[in-house]
Amino acid sequence: MTGGTSWPEGLEAAFTAYEDALARDDTAVLDALFEPGEGTLRGDDAGLLRGHDAISAFRSARGGIARRTIESVELRTLTDDTVLVVGVSAFDGGGRGLQTQLWRRTEGDWRIAVAHVTGRPKAFDRSVWRVVGDPLVHGRSTGADRSLARIRVAVKDLFDVAGQVVGAGNPERERSAPVATAHAPAVQALLDAGADVTGIARTDEFAYSLAGRNAHSGTTPNGADPTRIGGGSTSGPASAVALGQADLGLGTDTAGSLRVPASYQGLWGIRTTHGAVSRQGLLPLAQSFDTVGWLARTPDVLAAAVAVALPEADGTVDGGTVDGGTLLVADALLDAAEPATVRAFDVWLEASGRDVRRVVLPDLDDLAETLRVVQAAEAWRNHGTWVTAHPGALGADVAERFALAATVTPDDEAAARARLPELRRRIREAIGGGVLCLPTVPGPAPSRTATGPDVLATRRATLRMTAVAGVGGLPAVSAPLLRVDGAPVGVCFVGAAGTDRALVARAAATTRPTHSSHQPR
C-alpha cells in the first residue's frame, strides 16, 4: 500500500469522469462507473445501499447534488487493480464533503466497488423538521409531575406552539398563518410534565396522506430502513423518534396517520379514543375521526405520555378493565394484509401463547368508504376555501385528494354519516371489553422509489385495515412486533373506548413471552 497521489493508468480519468457526471447528474455515466452486481456498496448518512440496482434507483430519485470541487485526494494503492481514493470536496456556497471510494479495474475499466459519502453539512434535515432547537421550548423544571423529564418531543406541525405558526405541511399556509399565542393543551401537558419540545416536525399536507412524501419538504427518512418511505401523516415526528433525534412524537391519527408511520419505522404508537384528548389548538382534518396520539421507541415512554394526557385511571368503559389474556382476531383483516405479513402475524400470535377468539366485523370496504366520504366532506369544509384560493399550492397527490373531496355531495355525506353510528356500534360490540389484534398495515413500508400509483394502492389497502379503529372511535396501539422482508410491521391492538392506558400496558405485556398455563385469566 502506498500513499501520495500517484494515479495508476486510467484511474484519474475515471475519477474525473465520475465528478463530471455528478456535476451534470448524468445517471447513465454514474451507473456505468459503479460495478455491476449485488456486491457493490454505497453508503451515506441515510444508510447503506447494497447492489448496483439499489444504488442506481437511489440516484435516479435524488436529482443531483450541489456542485462540488475536489479539494484534495489521497490515494492508497492496494493492488495493481485496486485503489482506495479518499477525496475532500468543497461545495459551491460553503461546506465540505468527504468521499471514500474503492476503485477496481476489470478488463481495463476502472469502476467503484464501494463508496462512502459524507455530503454537504446541512443545518438540519428539512424533511423531518420545520423548526428545531436546543430545545425549542423548555419543559417545566419544577412541579409535581416530572414523569417526562429529559424527554425530547417532536410536535407535528398541526399543533399550536406559542410563538410559532402552524404550517400544516404547506409553505403557503405557513407564510400566512397566525403566530400562536399559547401552546395547544396537548403540548402544554407534555411541557408541564417536564418534557422539552425539541421542535416542530413535518406532516403530510393538512395530514391528508399516509405516505410521508411531502411535495415541498421531501420524503421523510425511514429510521428502520433507509430504502423505504417513512409513512405519514405524522411523518416528521416518526422519523425524528426513529432516528433518535427525539424521544416522543406528538401527532394525530384520523385514519392511520400515527399507526402507519409507527408500523413502517418500528415504533410504538397510539391513537387515543376519539374525544379523549383535547383537540384544542390542533388544526383539524376531519373532526369525526381526528384523534391525538404519540410515538416512541419504547412502550415505557409511550405509556408515560398517555398517563400524562389521560391522568384519570381508565379501562372502565364497556364493562370493566381490559379483558385478560384473550386476543380477538378478525379473519377479514388478515385477508386484507399481504400474505407474508399474515404469516409473520400468525407466527407471532402462536408464539404469544394467548388464547384467540375470532370475531366478525362490518364489511371492511364499507368501513373504509364510509370513513372516506365523511372525512372528505369534513376536510373540504375545513380547508376547501383555502385550497380553492391557493391553486397550485398543494402537492399533486394531496391536491387530487382535495379535488375528490370537493365532489362529495351533501347527499353522499348525509348517507355516509347516517351509516356511521350503526357501523360504530357493530365494531364496538364485536370488540366488547376485549382487545382486537391485527397487523397494523398490509405490509412493510413501500420503497422510496415506489411510483405514485403504487403508493396510492397501498393507501387504499391500508385504509381497509385502519378504518376499524377510525370508524369505531377506538384507541389503537401499534407495537413493533413483526419483521417482514427484513422490515418492521406493527401489530395493532384495538381496545374499547376509554381503555387507552390499559391498552398500552396490555400491548407491552404481550411482547413478553408467556406460557398459556401460567397466564392470568
Next chain:
Amino acid sequence: MTGGTSWPEGLEAAFTAYEDALARDDTAVLDALFEPGEGTLRGDDAGLLRGHDAISAFRSARGGIARRTIESVELRTLTDDTVLVVGVSAFDGGGRGLQTQLWRRTEGDWRIAVAHVTGRPKAFDRSVWRVVGDPLVHGRSTGADRSLARIRVAVKDLFDVAGQVVGAGNPERERSAPVATAHAPAVQALLDAGADVTGIARTDEFAYSLAGRNAHSGTTPNGADPTRIGGGSTSGPASAVALGQADLGLGTDTAGSLRVPASYQGLWGIRTTHGAVSRQGLLPLAQSFDTVGWLARTPDVLAAAVAVALPEADGTVDGGTVDGGTLLVADALLDAAEPATVRAFDVWLEASGRDVRRVVLPDLDDLAETLRVVQAAEAWRNHGTWVTAHPGALGADVAERFALAATVTPDDEAAARARLPELRRRIREAIGGGVLCLPTVPGPAPSRTATGPDVLATRRATLRMTAVAGVGGLPAVSAPLLRVDGAPVGVCFVGAAGTDRALVARAAATTRPTHSSHQPR
C-alpha cells in the same frame, strides 16, 4: 476481491476489540488499532484528519461516542493482508451510523489505515445553532427593497428575535430570559429587505470571549479547517456561513468578535462604525465599544447587508470619500503578528500594487489595556448582578474573565475612561480619511486541541491588534486574503468613522489585481 463475511484470521478479533474500546472510550487501545505514521486517515462530517497523531488528538478531545451495536458488516478482502470493512451500526436510543475501515495486517497485527465514519444522525449541530428553521422567520416577500431576497441569516444569540429569548450563550440565562415581542431593528432591517432568518446561532457566553469554545454548547466547527477552532464570540454565525448553512451572519464586535471568526474561517466580515447601527434589542457587553456587524462568504453579500443597515450614502466623514489607492500600514501592528503572517501580509501588500504609507499609532499595549479595563467595568455593570446570582453558571474561562472584571475599581475605570478620548483622537488622526490595513489577527486559528492557556495567550495577542478599531470606534472589514500554514488569515481594513460602505467596496476592490500605473488616484 471477495464479498461476504469471511474474516481472515485475527481480523474479527481486532474489529471487535476496536468496537469494545470505542464503547469504553479507551483511547490507548483505539490509538494502537490505528496505523502509526502520517499516512493514516480518519474522516467524518467534520473533515479529514491526516496522520496518527492528529487522529489521536481528536479522539482525546472527543470524549467518547454514543453506545453502538454493529448491525451488519460487509467485508471486501483485497489482499491477504488488506480488507475493507463496511459496518452499519445502530446507536442506543435510535439512529444508525456507517463506518468504512481499511484494515491492514503488519507483522501479524491488524490495524486501521483509513477510516470514514458517519455518526449518529443529529437533529442539528448544537455547537452552531440554538434554534434553526426552514426558515425560523420569513423575510418580507413584498416591498420596495428586495436586495436580500433568498439570503439566509444566522442571528447571533444576543439579538431580539420575536417569539424567542436571548440566550447569550448561557443555558441558565436562556431559561429565565423573557420572550422578545419584537425583532431588534438590526434583525428587522434584514427581514424588510427580504432576507430570511434561518436561526439563532451560538455566541460565546455574553460575547466575552474570542475563541468560540462555549462550555455548554461546545466548540463551533471551523468551516475552513476542521482541525482548528472557529473563533468568536460571533461563533455560530461564522460557522453557519462558512459551512454554507447560512449566507449572512448578524453579529457583534466589541474587541474583535466579528473580525476574529471572519479571519479564522476565511470569511468577509465588518464591524461597523461605533454607533452607526442601532443596538436596540441587542444584549450589551460593553457599550463604549459594542458594534453591530455581519459576516458573509462574498463581499457582495456583505456589501448588500451594509447598504440595508446604512442606507444613507456614507464616506463623508473626516473630509470626503475614502482615500484612493494608498494603504496605510503601522509597523507596530506587524510586530504584533506572527512572523509567518507578516510574511504573507507583505507578499499580499506587494502584490496588491497599492502605494503604502507608514503611520504611527498609540502604543498597542496601552490601547489593549485601556479597552480591557473599560470593557471589563461595563461588562460587570451589565452582567455582574446576574453572574453573582448564578455561581457556577459560566464556563471556566468566561467566569474567570468576569471575576477579573469584578476587581476593576472605580478609580481604574475612571483612569482608563479618561484616556479613551485622547487615544481615539490619535488613532483617528493617524488614519485620517485613509485606510489602515493589517493582518486581522496574529495568525491562523489555534488548534481545536489547544489548551486554555494557549487560547488565552492568543486572546491577549489578538486584542493588541483588534483594539485599534475598538478604541477608535472605527469600521473594520476583514477580508480573507492570506493563507498561513494552509489556513486562512484575514487582511483587516480600518477606515474613518462613517465610511463603512466605502470600506467594504475598497476592500473588495483591493482583492482584484491592479497595476499601479492604472490605479485611480
